Amino acid sequence: MRRTGLRAFVLVLVAWTIGTVGNGTLEAKTKFxxxxxxxxxxxxxxxxxxxxxxxxxxxxxxxxxxxxxxxxxxxxxxxxxxxxxxxxxxxxxxxxxxxxxxxxxxxxxxx
CATH class of the missing domain: 2.40.50.320 (Copper binding periplasmic protein CusF)
Known part of the structure; x- marks a missing residue:
């Protein structure tokens, strides 16, 4: 049961990260x-x-x-x-x- 909860958390975290990067809310800083x-x-x-x-x-x-x-x-x-x-x-x-x-x-x- 514990592993299932951890997997679900990791999947949600990955989905959130992909979503924010795709929306452009996570922008790479410009290197001058x-x-x-x-x-x-x-x-x-x-x-x-x-x-x-x-x-x-x-x-x-x-x-x-x-x-x-x-x-x-x-x-x-x-x-x-x-x-x-x-x-x-x-x-x-x-x-x-x-x-x-x-x-x-x-x-x-x-x-």
């Missing part, structure tokens, strides 16, 4: 890649950013979900300048590197 380098150029029209890293130059696609920050302030792609050091968190899909978050040091204002 990370790179640090110097900004070479930005292209607002093409929504792209080129960065020189230790492994060579990389080009990242920037979209409306990309978070770009300077210190604690959120900024825009057009605020980035060649020569700035940047840390980029990105994903690679469809042959492209999509920037999820771009971090640079706080921008200083010239007086």
């Amino acid at each position: 890649r990370e790179v640090t380098g110097e900004i070479v150029s930005t292209d607002a029209a093409a929504n792209s950013l080129a960065v020189k890293t230790m492994k060579g130059e990389m080009t990242f696609t920037v979209d409306s979900k990309t978070q770009i920050v300077a210190g604690k302030d959120e900024i825009h792609l057009s605020d980035l300048r060649a020569g700035q050091k940047a840390k980029i968190y990105y994903t690679h899909a469809g042959g492209k590197d999509l920037a999820e978050r771009i971090m640079v040091k706080a921008l200083t204002q010239k007086r």
Whole structure:
């Protein structure tokens, strides 16, 4: 009798797990890649950013979900300048590197 109860519990657990995975309620966490380098150029029209890293130059696609920050302030792609050091968190899909978050040091204002 005890084994039957255990089997029933295991079957219910397996069915629940399959159901939640099938419904998308159990999602795999996205693994972000990370790179640090110097900004070479930005292209607002093409929504792209080129960065020189230790492994060579990389080009990242920037979209409306990309978070770009300077210190604690959120900024825009057009605020980035060649020569700035940047840390980029990105994903690679469809042959492209999509920037999820771009971090640079706080921008200083010239007086």
